[in-house]
Amino acid sequence: MTTDIKAALRALHIETPSWAYGNSGTRFKVFAQRGVPRDPYEKLADAAQVHAHTGVAPTVALHIPWDKVADYAHLAAHARELGVGIGAINSNVFQDDAYMLGSVTNPDPAVRRKALAHLLECVDIMDATGSDTLKLWFSDGTNYPGQDDIRARQDRLAEALSAVYARLGEGRRFLLEYKLFEPAFYTTDVPDWGTAYAHCLRLGPKAQVVVDTGHHAPGVNIEFIVAFLLREGKLGGFDFNSRFYADDDLMVGAADPFQLFRIMYEVVRGGGLTAGVAFMLDQCHNIEPKIPGQIRSVMNVQEATAKALLVDRDALAAAQAGGDVLGANAVLMDAYNTDVRPLLAELREETGLAPDPMAAYAKSGYFEKIAAERVGGTQAGWGA
Ligand code: LRH
Ligand code: MN
Numbered sequence: 001m002t003t004d005i006k007a008a009l010r011a012l013h014i015e016t017p018s019w020a021y022g023n024s025g026t027r028f029k030v031f032a033q034r035g036v037p038r039d040p041y042e043k044l045a046d047a048a049q050v051h052a053h054t055g056v057a058p059t060v061a062l063h064i065p066w067d068k069v070a071d072y073a074h075l076a077a078h079a080r081e082l083g084v085g086i087g088a089i090n091s092n093v094f095q096d097d098a099y100m101l102g103s104v105t106n107p108d109p110a111v112r113r114k115a116l117a118h119l120l121e122c123v124d125i126m127d128a129t130g131s132d133t134l135k136l137w138f139s140d141g142t143n144y145p146g147q148d149d150i151r152a153r154q155d156r157l158a159e160a161l162s163a164v165y166a167r168l169g170e171g172r173r174f175l176l177e178y179k180l181f182e183p184a185f186y187t188t189d190v191p192d193w194g195t196a197y198a199h200c201l202r203l204g205p206k207a208q209v210v211v212d213t214g215h216h217a218p219g220v221n222i223e224f225i226v227a228f229l230l231r232e233g234k235l236g237g238f239d240f241n242s243r244f245y246a247d248d249d250l251m252v253g254a255a256d257p258f259q260l261f262r263i264m265y266e267v268v269r270g271g272g273l274t275a276g277v278a279f280m281l282d283q284c285h286n287i288e289p290k291i292p293g294q295i296r297s298v299m300n301v302q303e304a305t306a307k308a309l310l311v312d313r314d315a316l317a318a319a320q321a322g323g324d325v326l327g328a329n330a331v332l333m334d335a336y337n338t339d340v341r342p343l344l345a346e347l348r349e350e351t352g353l354a355p356d357p358m359a360a361y362a363k364s365g366y367f368e369k370i371a372a373e374r375v376g377g378t379q380a381g382w383g384a
Helices: 002-010 040-054 072-082 109-129 150-167 193-203 222-231 257-269 290-309 313-321 325-336 341-350 357-364 366-373
Strands: 014-017 059-063 085-090 133-137 173-177 207-212 235-240 278-281
Touching: 002 290, 002 341, 014 040, 014 085, 014 290, 040 059, 040 072, 040 290, 040 357, 040 366, 072 085, 072 109, 085 109, 085 278, 109 133, 109 150, 133 150, 133 235, 150 173, 150 193, 173 193, 173 235, 193 207, 193 222, 207 222, 222 235, 222 257, 257 290, 257 325, 278 290, 290 325, 290 341, 290 357, 313 325, 357 366
Parallel strands: 014 059, 014 278, 059 085, 085 133, 133 173, 173 207, 207 235, 235 278
Antiparallel strands: none
């Protein structure tokens, strides 16, 4: 049992987002931090630290244009030298003035063409970096009833998605991300999993859904969505983070570790650990140090996954079949209440890593080095 669990944990890869290493904040304030990267090369160097100390964060998601460079193949080569790879390419059609009334759903065909051109540029960047995943999130929506035609916007969205789908090469896919609201406050054109799923189903196997754990209405049972999408072969990935209120983008597992466990249990139960599901972090470390924040987040996903793998599936199935409500619940809670930190520390030592990645990073002196080196230039951020 433990050997299989360790093998599954060794195979668990968690992708970190380049933007988590830059400055981020809210509309009220973006607090700058010492040692923050000034360019995508330095972001990759920081991401490589997370992989060096956890052993399970071998890829980095890029966001365009935040990670725009002259030579993407050169950036990918730099990543390889650092021991990491380029993961999902994230499009950005939410920051240009032209997109005030929408990007691919905008009433103005010229704006729609501009947005589509950016999405197709991101497909080219996939090819240049060897990435096999494009992540599409649209801030598109309306703020007032009547502002635009809800159905016409879906037609425009479908048109753009099929144009991108047609451009995807062999072995490539796109992940469509949904979000309940913000920045739009009346309608959002891809507001929930059902809308994303319906568009992906109509397009074909290269289109899947990404579940950002911060993008649901309060009280939504996210693990149900995960179980359903996995069953349909339409769960492409996760944008992991946690929240107390809205899209807070806090460290995954920080606000609700039990929810993360329930989600990872449905992943394990649904065969999602070996189904090409992308486990990505999508977070902002507004006030806490960024590299340790990412290391802690990777460890939180590892711990939730280890607990999910510990669920006694036979005992659970027997209790469920027998209608033993409390017995079944107890099986899951036993796993959740198991301290898996010794198992993970042992696993790290077996793979030549320090048992405690946070302590190892703190002792490495890397932060002091980058804080001293990275003086001057413009610190990376969302550029909003
Ligand atoms: C939108 C989102 C999306 C990214 C952005 C950084 O809220 O979750 O995944 O493009 O955050
Ligand atoms: Mn996201």
